Amino acid sequence: MKHVYLIHKTMSEHNLILVYEGEFTQEITKSVLSMAEKNLDSIGEEQNIKRKVFNVMVECLQNICKHADSMKREEERRAIFMIGKENDSYEITSGNYILNTSIEGLKAKLEQINNLDKEGLKTLYKDLIKTSELSEKGGAGLGFVDIARKSGQKLEFDFEPVNDENSFFSFKTKIIRSND
Amino acid sequence: MKAIEIKGTEDTPTILLDKAAGTFELSGRSLPEDAAEFYHPVLQWLTEYATNPNPATELTIKLEYFNTASSKLLLDVLGKVEPIQGVKVTWYYFSGDDDMQEAGEEFAELIEVPFEFKTY
Numbered sequence: 001m002k003h004v005y006l007i008h009k010t011m012s013e014h015n016l017i018l019v020y021e022g023e024f025t026q027e028i029t030k031s032v033l034s035m036a037e038k039n040l041d042s043i044g045e046e047q048n049i050k051r052k053v054f055n056v057m058v059e060c061l062q063n064i065c066k067h068a069d070s071m072k073r074e075e076e077r078r079a080i081f082m083i084g085k086e087n088d089s090y091e092i093t094s095g096n097y098i099l100n101t102s103i104e105g106l107k108a109k110l111e112q113i114n115n116l117d118k119e120g121l122k123t124l125y126k127d128l129i130k131t132s133e134l135s136e137k138g139g140a141g142l143g144f145v146d147i148a149r150k151s152g153q154k155l156e157f158d159f160e161p162v163n164d165e166n167s168f169f170s171f172k173t174k175i176i177r178s179n180d
Numbered sequence: 181m182k183a184i185e186i187k188g189t190e191d192t193p194t195i196l197l198d199k200a201a202g203t204f205e206l207s208g209r210s211l212p213e214d215a216a217e218f219y220h221p222v223l224q225w226l227t228e229y230a231t232n233p234n235p236a237t238e239l240t241i242k243l244e245y246f247n248t249a250s251s252k253l254l255l256d257v258l259g260k261v262e263p264i265q266g267v268k269v270t271w272y273y274f275s276g277d278d279d280m281q282e283a284g285e286e287f288a289e290l291i292e293v294p295f296e297f298k299t300y
Binding site for chain 1: 190191211212213245247248249251252255274276277278279280286289290
């Protein structure tokens with residue numbers, strides 16, 4: 001049963017205050033949100049920071065839900081979501097399987113976002129909201145742009161090759177706590 | 181015209197659309213995964229209302245959180261009221277919530293309707 005200790009140790013070394021691994025649905029999203037909200041309340045986190053963390057969480061979790069629907073095998077639909085609390089920031093991290101063929105498009109989208117400043121992101125957001133149609137899964141491609149705007153930081157991401165078909169997409173957003 | 185009264189939940193807003201009472205309000209949290217499905221009856225109601233509106237229509241939007249899927253639908257809601265004569269939007273945001281204030285200002289820039297901003 002050493003893995004129990006190892007998981008515990010890893011979590012505390014990375015200052016993780018919440019980790020969920022498994023299947024993602026809207027019901028699970030609601031539970032994770034409610035748990036995180038209680039957690040932030042008990043820490044006594046400032047309202048503005050709490051709202052930013054909450055907003056970024058919603059977009060990350062719903063991205064995973066929408067994406068999971070397009071993966072064929074149950075194992076590939078499993079994903080991970082975690083929140084870490086550092087002295088000066090919260091780190092919201094997610095990880096999910098993605099088709100190797102989707103990497104290029106996703107990478108281009110994230111790099112485009114990272115190359116924009118505050119005003120550029122605002123313009124892109126307004127363009128997308130005006131012109132994009134909701135995809136059948138409910139997204140309007142606005143999620144990552146919104147995350148970048150709410151955090152005010154560059155998005156961090158990585159693709160870990162798994163096999164010929166899939167890679168594991170890791171995505172991290174930072175919310176700075178002492179922003180005044 | 182029959183009023184719409186949808187009670188809010190942890191991920192969907194409270195919606196009150198009542199022509200006779202002159203109440204047009206969205207409040208709470210809007211985080212549904214399928215925002216298009218949730219807002220469908222609201223858009224339908226507003227389409228019908230726009231054909232024979234009250235002389236003045238004040239739409240109150242007082243949201244604590246909304247996801248990006250909802251933001252697209254909120255723009256659709258505002259698009260429905262845009263052609264109505266005598267329409268006004270009151271956008272409430274929690275005092276100090278710069279993100280929600282900015283979100284309202286962006287909608288105001290996208291839609292040709294007078295916006296009033298209030299904090300709570």
